[in-house]
Amino acid sequence: MTNALRFPAADPSVAAEFFAAELAFEADPDDVYRDMQAATTNQATNSVDNPADNPADNAATNNQYVLVETRSPEAFAQARIPGAINLPYRDLPEQLDLDPSKVYICYCESFQCNAATKGALELARRGFRVKRLSGGITAWREAGYPIESDALAETSLPTAAGTSLPAAAGASLPNVAGTTLPAAKEATLPTAKEAALPTTAGPALPTTAAPSVSKVACHC
Template sequence: MTNALRFPAADPRTAATHFAAELAFEADPDDVHRDLRNGTTAGYVLVETRAPEAFAQARIPGAINLPYRDLPDELDLDPDLVYICYCESFQCNAATKGALALSERGYRVKRLSGGITAWREAGYPIESDEVTGSGVSKVACHC
């Protein structure tokens, strides 16, 4: 028996349910980039959940900064929008903590896969209080 099939694959219906549920929680950087490039971001807002220092250093264009550590109980956000949270990378869970906090306050959320690190590694543009551009250099987390 192969290692890859030591645990049998789920039946197609179960697999479809699982993967649809997974996609309900995650947004892909490529999809978000296409939306930004095409001006079709209606329905969602990108949310940087790291500290303001990290947001100032590098952020995805158009993102707002809602540091998960400082989220107030009451927020003045549109309840009809989806808030796509991101942080540093797969190694950081600030986006998960931010998405949890926003969902506990009644907002619909997703998490951006790979955070700003995956975004930059794909060569997508970033904004900064200092410069605007692209690249793959490491961004300090400040979480």
């Protein structure tokens, strides 16, 4: 008997029932992205065939489901899956103005975060059908799929006169009379070698390299 088969495999009918039930609770990021592409294509086709139509429906829902970001509004503003709505699980009201005919696919940061599980639980308790997006937004981004964000690109700010602000690296500034004030002279600090303190002779202690740990922060 091998280690892998120490517990015998289930009967095929039992296994089929188990995995079907498991998939009833999970959604794959790739499947969601394919639906987005299909919905976008369909909307473009409908717009050509019926110019009066307004394809305002969320491309991610495909009229059947809605993506739900269950983390905080700050995390939602920083990065989210296109078309998702924000329903933080911590502040979910008892009454929700949601379409009961749709499925709500909840997601959070990653496998290391359970905000999606908590959000899906609360929605299910309120009578809505739910799923959880495997891997959260981390898996979504690692797959190379697009995200939305409220973050503004950093740009240089003009002064009141419409000119650019000078760089901070010792640039000369004009005074009131129009003459130029010299920039402050930088003081030279002694290097660590010049200011070295005498050490006490002794055996060197071996150091232990700390293992590298990859951690995904949760912003739920």
